[in-house]
Amino acid sequence: MTYEPIWGSIIAWYLFLAGLGAGAFATSAFLSWRHPEAVTMRKIGHLIAPIAVGIGLVLLMVDAEAGFANPQRFFLLLGNFGSVMSWGVVFLSVFMVVALAALVLDFLKRPVPGWLENAGAVLALCVAVYTGALLGVCQTFPLWNNALLPILFLVSALSTGAASVLATSIIRHGEEFNRVGVLKKFHFCLPIIELLLVMSLLFITQSNSEAGWASVMALVSGKYALAFWLGLVFVGLVGPTILEVWLLFFSAKEFEESRLAHWLSFLSDAGVMVGGFLLRYLIVVAALPLPVAVPLF
Amino acid sequence: MTRYGMLIDTTNCIGCFACRTACQRQNGLAANIDYIRYEDRETGTFPNVGFEVIPIQCMHCEDAPCVSVCPTGASYIDETGTVRVDEQKCIGCKYCMAACPYLVRVHNPETGAVEKCKFCAAESFEGRGETCSCVEACVTGCRIFGDLDDPDSDLNKAIAERNALPIAGDRTKAKIFYVR
Ligand code: SF4
Ligand code: SF4
Numbered sequence: 001m002t003y004e005p006i007w008g009s010i011i012a013w014y015l016f017l018a019g020l021g022a023g024a025f026a027t028s029a030f031l032s033w034r035h036p037e038a039v040t041m042r043k044i045g046h047l048i049a050p051i052a053v054g055i056g057l058v059l060l061m062v063d064a065e066a067g068f069a070n071p072q073r074f075f076l077l078l079g080n081f082g083s084v085m086s087w088g089v090v091f092l093s094v095f096m097v098v099a100l101a102a103l104v105l106d107f108l109k110r111p112v113p114g115w116l117e118n119a120g121a122v123l124a125l126c127v128a129v130y131t132g133a134l135l136g137v138c139q140t141f142p143l144w145n146n147a148l149l150p151i152l153f154l155v156s157a158l159s160t161g162a163a164s165v166l167a168t169s170i171i172r173h174g175e176e177f178n179r180v181g182v183l184k185k186f187h188f189c190l191p192i193i194e195l196l197l198v199m200s201l202l203f204i205t206q207s208n209s210e211a212g213w214a215s216v217m218a219l220v221s222g223k224y225a226l227a228f229w230l231g232l233v234f235v236g237l238v239g240p241t242i243l244e245v246w247l248l249f250f251s252a253k254e255f256e257e258s259r260l261a262h263w264l265s266f267l268s269d270a271g272v273m274v275g276g277f278l279l280r281y282l283i284v285v286a287a288l289p290l291p292v293a294v295p296l297f
Numbered sequence: 298m299t300r301y302g303m304l305i306d307t308t309n310c311i312g313c314f315a316c317r318t319a320c321q322r323q324n325g326l327a328a329n330i331d332y333i334r335y336e337d338r339e340t341g342t343f344p345n346v347g348f349e350v351i352p353i354q355c356m357h358c359e360d361a362p363c364v365s366v367c368p369t370g371a372s373y374i375d376e377t378g379t380v381r382v383d384e385q386k387c388i389g390c391k392y393c394m395a396a397c398p399y400l401v402r403v404h405n406p407e408t409g410a411v412e413k414c415k416f417c418a419a420e421s422f423e424g425r426g427e428t429c430s431c432v433e434a435c436v437t438g439c440r441i442f443g444d445l446d447d448p449d450s451d452l453n454k455a456i457a458e459r460n461a462l463p464i465a466g467d468r469t470k471a472k473i474f475y476v477r
Pocket of ligand 1: 361380
């Protein structure tokens, strides 16, 4: 039997954008706590969050063809609270309301109250974890059916979200970018944690079943190897880590605050985002099912 | 209570695919959609070799993962224990396809909804209509349909006599039993 992935790049974009939007809001909340003076960056996060999640939701609806053709059916989505997807719909809708409220307050030049920022941050975490749990409960696929995936998607969501805020701020607000050292240090750690999580996921999955082994092999030496090593590992994780180690710890302060260094940082953030998408895409398409009657591999 | 189930004796299956063809005709399916798929393999060692063909379709699981993940309630278990999809409710998110361990759900590109075996064999079993389901179409009589809750049913007797088992262990309390 040949197996075709059930979901493809549209769902990968959705998982990526939902995570990125959630991460961007969490970054804003972090900024208001540790860098209250970084007002513009905070607003950038508030702007990215609903846009990214909104685009993701549209993609999700387009992929759900029967619902797209009969939109009234989407009201049924709260029909089964045993389903992770129903929970996701709740998290996503409440998150969207909070993110849009923050955005409107920013536009009206009114302060965003701390409780709203915190509520949004908690919801952002729920959204990010949900994107992993969504796949995680599918017992058929060893690459998904484990407790690491929600954590991995959470870390990647925070990392891509922070990268989107940092990269956007570099374009026109270099001086503010120079002043958010704590955020940058946190952001620098995330790809390293993510790398550890990806490696743990692969190590454990390859050992738990033939299907797990085959999925991991498809990633590390099979048909997804180029995207995995070059795209995810190098461009998305190791490259940004090397650039940031150098910029944060081994370059002179004058250089770190120069425009050239800013654009190098931009490059590293862009890499993080490319890696974030590839992570979702590869996990979605590389997962192979457990055998039913006859061993598949 | 009625709890429908089926036995498939693959030792008699010749791999003619008549069940799939009958199913497609009975359910008005396009040629590229099938509720029955097949797994096969060579068995034994030379010179005593054989070829095993195993028809696989919805197992009408009692612990149905497709039902527990379906966000809209479109997938449900009816009073006869048959797992169904209400196509008027389905949004086509394909979550059930990812959750089904037997990979038997199909996405209908025309309606966008997800479909699968409906146990239409129940209709002629109950005398409700003329069907030519997989059960009637099988040229070697591999399939027995019946009520698992009726201890005297042909189905239960055959399951006991032939020692039939679910295809992949008791992962989901499947209600199709196989003789291999
Ligand atoms: S075989 Fe698949 S589609 Fe049928 S009830 Fe079980 S999980 Fe659902
Ligand atoms: S595709 Fe339809 S039946 Fe399957 S989980 Fe989604 S809404 Fe339910």
